[in-house]
Amino acid sequence: MQAEAVAEVTPAHLTLLDSPQRWWATCGGILLLALAVCLPALERVPLESHEVLVAQTTREMAARGDWLLPYFNGVPRLNKPPLSYWLTGLVARLDGTLPNVLAWQARVVSALAAVGMVALTLLLGARLFDRLTAALAGLVMAGSAGVFTFAHAARPDMLYALCTSGVLVAAIVQLRRPPSEGLRDWLGAGAVWLAVAAATLCKGPQLPVLALLGVGLQAVIVARGWRAPARALRVLPGLLGVTLGCGSWWLVLYLQVDFSQLAGSQLAGALLLPQLARLGDPYYFYRPLQLLVPWLPLAVPGLLLCGLREARRDSGWLWWPLLCGCVGLSLGRQYRYFYLLALLLPLVLLLARAVAVALTASTPAARWARPVLWLVLACQVLLSLGCAGWLLVSGARVGWLTPVVLSLTLGTALGAGLLARLRAAEPRLAVLVALGVFNVGLWPGAALTGVLWSPERYAEDRLARAAAQAASGATPLVSLGVSPTLMVYAANRRVPLLASAREVVDALARSPTGRLVLVARSDRPLQWPAGVSASELTRAHAGGHPNVLWVLRTERPGRRTPP
Incomplete structure (x- = not known):
């Protein structure tokens, strides 16, 4: 398929990114800023329950020596495919701690x-539009709440977003390339299906299929038929390769797990059945904008500016995957705003393209949009300064303010330098770039202070650690009405989830030490039979009711156990 010609809308006097040296330096600077956002404090924040599912599953797979069947809390975990476990185990192996998995090792994959x-945003922005659009999109992506939040989470969502973005980028590049039958064409198509397989082994085929469907629709529109796009993507060999790769793992899983366990699980496709009654639900057309914080003042008008004629050129390669993703996800059983994280790349590129056109195009519509852009930038400045002020106030202790002040100082200094460099050429662009660097500088301070994570998260971690310490040796550790996930990781052992006080007493009777450690909800009245004493060690607030750590003992004749 012939690649469409991309018209440059950048005026001649704006030559900041013209030379390869400046362009690569800009890319390097943006990637360094992204590292500054993603890497700080990976080890400081306690793992939450969804992260523990990755870290502890990796531990148990390593301890069992079975890297095909995921296990958690001593039983098969049939919720997610194994790619995130494999990569986490690789990091722990390289660091020499496996089978133990530390918090930063579980999170560095996401970071x-x-x-x-x-990096993919910069690549596709430059290939599909121009370097200015790519640089703006890279800054917005690096400084977005979606990237920061899920880069600091061991959940598989960010890895899934990378794989899905890889599908999108590889497919667009392949379909816009002139047709050929050489090795390069086969490698391009292979990259598409390799990314599809990786995404499927990470979290499932939903988003990569929807992204590929959207790109395919645009390719059919451009080629005026489906044969050329299908030939360019090598659809049949690609599907065969994905089926052999992913299907082989699934077959091994099927042979190892009883069918009654596998049926109805997420790995059996329980969440893939569409709910047609939900068609038309607008949730995914507005709620995922939360991923763009603190860029919301720029995001909403920016997306409206996508109607400019220059901004519409080649934007179908992004609009169709985004539309297919929103509609497809709306048919799902679960609604989570971060499910669209996998399609954050086209959303950011559309926003950056509209802003770049409004800044640089010479059409009457673009000139009319520039005063509006000044107003939007003013609102964006106020929000960014407000976020910085909130971080400073929320620091609580003077020592915690140091990383915030340093990051803001660095962001302001870099922004001021870029502002001086660009001021003569395009003041609006200068303000936007300075804002981008400043917004990126907010996140390292937020990470190092920990103000974005709730106190309950730290309290629950302390409770889990206290429970693990109290249950040393052969003393059983159980939970009653409380998810045992955090305790499983803290103790690195199986923690049964019991349903009644009677089961707790039975577990105490079987304890070889005559003691039992119990974590239960405080709103659940507990009565123990004669001969059983209970003492409260600590409690942690989790939602409306605290969780309480108890130590139960079997009283010996002639000995009074303190309450």
């Missing part, structure tokens, strides 16, 4: 995936 997302 590097987030940097990879920024």
Whole structure:
């Protein structure tokens, strides 16, 4: 398929990114900023329950020596495919701690995936539009809440977003390349299907299929038929390769797990069945904009500016995957705003393209949009300064303010330098770039202070650690009405989830030490039979009711156990 010609809208006097040296220096600077956002404090924040599912599953797979069947809390975990476990185990192996998995080892996969997302944004922006659009999109991506939040989470969502973005980028590049039958064409198509397989082994085929469907629709429109796009993507060999790769793992899983366990699980496709009654639900057309914080003042008008004629050129390669993703996800059983993280790349590129056109195009519509852009930038400045002020006030202790002040100082200094460099050429662009660097500088301070994570998260971690310490040796550790996930990781052992006080007493009777450690909800009245004493060690607030750590003992004859 012949690649469409991309018209440059950048005026002649704006030559900042013209030379390869400046362009690569700009890319390097943006990637360094992305690293500054993603890497700080990976080890400081306690793992939450969804992160523990990755870290502890990796531990148990390593301890069992079975890297094909995921296990958690001693039983098969049939919720997610194994790619995130494999990569986490690789990091722990390289660091020499496996089978133990530390918090930063579980999160660094997501952090590097987030940097990879920024790199793919720069690549596709430059290939599809121009370097200015790519640079603006890279800054917005690096400074977005979606990247920061999920780069600091061991969940597979950021890795899934990287793989899905890889599908999108590889497919667009392949379909816009002149047709050929050489090795390069086969490698391009292979990259598409390799990314599809990786995404499927990460979290499932939903988003890569929707992204590929959207790109395919645009290719059919451009080629005026489906044969050329299908030939360019090598659809049949690609599907065969994905089926052999992913299907082989699934077959091994099927042979190892009882069918009654596998049926109805997420790995059996329980979440893939569409809910047609939900068609038309607008949730995914507005709620995922939360991923763009603190860029919301720029995001909403920016997306409206996508209607400019210059901004519409080649934008179908992004609009169709985004539309297919929103509609497809709306048919799902679960609604989570971060499910669209996998399609954050086209959203950011559309926003950056509209802003770049409004800044540089010479059409009457673009000139009319520039005063509006000044107003939007003013609102964006106020919000960014407000976020910085909130971080400073929320620091609580003077010592915690140091990283915030340093990051803001660095962001302001870099922004001021870029402002001086660009002021003569395009003041609006200068303000926007300075804002981008400043917004990126907010996140390292937020990470190092920990103000974005709730106190309950730290309290629950302390409770889990206290429970693990109290249950040393052969003393059983159980939970009653409380998810045992955090305790499983803290103790690195199986923690049964019991349903009644009777089961707790039975577990105490079987304890070889005559003691039992129990974590239960405080709103659940507990009565123990004669001969059983209970003492409260600590409690942690989690939602409306605290969780309480108890130590139960079997009283011996002639000995009074303190309450």
